[in-house]
Amino acid sequence: MKILVVGGGGREHALVWKLAQSPRRPEILCAPGNPGTAEWGRNVPVGAEDVEGLLALAEREGVDLTVVGPEAPLLAGIVDRFRQAGLRIFGPSRAAAEIEGSKAYAKALMTRVGIPTARYASFDSYEEALKYLRSHGAPVVVKADGLAAGKGVVVARTLQEAEAALRSMMVDGVFGESGRRVVLEEMLEGREATVMAFVSGETVVPMVPAQDHKPVFDGNRGPNTGGMGTYSPVPWLDEDTMTRVESKILRPVARALVEDGRPFYGVLYAGLMLTAEGPKVIEFNARFGDPEAQVVLPRLETDLLDVLEAVLDGTLDRVEVKWSPRAAVCVIATSEGYPGAYRKGDVIDGAEEAAKQGALVFHAGTARGSDGALVTAGGRVLGVTGLGDSLAQAREAAYRAVGRLQFPGMHYRRDIAAQAAQVAGASEAAGQEPSGLGSNRC
Structure with a gap:
């Protein structure tokens, strides 16, 4: 084949x-x-x-x-x-993929079907958007309607920040046509999680959850990126919540797409905020997340090829999709300056040594130089995934391997999965469910 x-x-x-x-x-x-x-x-x-x-x-x-x-x-x-x-x-078809391609379409669909999500308004007019912003105030989430490589979201805690984001998208055109329309959302409070699912029409098989880290610097500071690292499992997403995500979010949206004449066949990605009122959708994507795939796929025990074909054949309900209980943590090494302008062509040392540490080294933005050397060719350069019997062990394995990498200006966050590992460890020791709050940055 x-x-x-x-x-x-x-x-x-x-x-x-x-x-x-x-x-x-x-x-x-x-x-x-x-x-x-x-x-x-x-x-x-x-x-x-x-x-x-x-x-x-x-x-x-x-x-x-x-x-x-x-x-x-x-x-x-x-x-x-x-x-x-x-x-x-x-x-998915182009029509079905519109659930990612247009945040306004996705929000309208969720509102119509009753899928829990943040309150919102969408605008094609900068003047109207500015008027709405000034009447409602901050905090607010400003989103470019179209594709923006994971960078088209600004969590504005002040009106000044929100107005600057709106102007950059709608007037300055920082995201081109993707920012000509914007969505303004209420800011949700809670913990983030991502649940992807294999979807074949109305048949939905959720994957194990993951959580991405979007901001470029430790402590969730700095501008949003395409993702600085991720981990799986997610200690604050228990079985009851997963059941709720499947029954109240994933299955209803799959059914709604079928009813809209846009049946979905592929991977549906739900970016979630776990609020005090329950899980709410921040965004939908129409494919595997990146870097979520780098921690979810290593945990998949069923033959991926069998699952993909079952989605297309309409036999997904007959496939038992099994997952490893092991944990996975992925740390992204980026070029200096990312997510802004960054250098290319710097020689990367230590990739083979990192792999010898037992980690999986996934290439994201690399190339071969004229002499055959491995060089940087993108903002996100390498994703290093460590595996272990706990998040703490997986995290240790990932950072041990990252420590072998070297290239000029290399940057990576040092706190990927740190809080989750602590929460998971404390919960296991106490025999309790983890809890706590964070802020929405999806």
């Missing part, structure tokens, strides 16, 4: 790595891929958003299944195009 994985980041490396473990021993192509995916398959220099180029590649190579990693090709209609050509592809 021949599989094509679309994308070239850490999520795609994790997908290729996991698919390569299938007992069916598939041949794997990755477009465009990276030096990490090249260890498990064959990279092909076709861009992830080049839909026609990818279609030609799949037809030329006789690909049996294409798996889409990033959101941009989904919103560009790659699934629709492949299906028109009679090719098998994993991911």
Whole structure:
């Protein structure tokens, strides 16, 4: 069997790595891929958003299944195009992926169906948005309506911060067309969590939860990024809450998409805030999260290939999806300056030594230099995932491996999963459920 994985980041490396473990021993192509995916398959220099180029590649190579990693090709209609050509592809249609592509659409859908979420208003007019902002005040969450690589959200605690965010999106165009419309939301208080699910029409199979760390600096300070690290499991998301997430959020939204004529086949990502009133949706995505995939996929015990095919075949309800009880913690090493302007082409030392520490090293923004050396090629460079019998052990394994990495200006947060590991450890010792509050930054 021949599989094509679309994308070239850490999520795609994790997908290729996991698919390569299938007992069916598939041949794997990755477009465009990276030096990490090249260890498990064959990279092909076709861009992830080049839909026609990818279609030609799949037809030329006789690909049996294409798996889409990033959101941009989904919103560009790659699934629709492949299906028109009679090719098998994993991911939602363009219409179904709109649940990520337009925050205004997602909020309207949630409001109509009664899915718990923050109160909001959406605007195409800067003047109207500013008027609303000044009448309602802060704190407030300002969101670019379209895709913004995980950076289009500003949690503004003052009116000055909110107005600056609104101006940068709608007037200065910092996110291009994605920021021409904005969504203004109430700021939710609680703890964050991410629950992804395999969805096949109305059949929903949740994955184990994870939590991402968006701000660039320790203590959740600084601007939002695409993700500085993540961990799984989440100690404050118990079985009762997971049942509520499935019954009140995931299943209703899958059903609503079917009723809208946009049946969803793929991975649905729910970014949640666990409030005093229960879980509420911050955002939906239409694919595996990055870097959430780097801690969730290592915990998957069922053959990923079997699950993906069951989603497409409509037989997901017949597959038993099993998960390891082990914990996983992923720490992202970034280039200096990220999420702003950053350097490229710096030589990376220690990647092989990090892997020898027992961690999984996922390439996110790397390339091979003219001399074959591994060099930086993106803002998020490497994701290092440690595994253990507890979050504390997994965290120790991840940071031990990160300590082997070196490149000029390398930055990483030193507090990934620190609080969760403490909460989990204290709860296990006391035999109690963890609790506590944080703030919304999804």
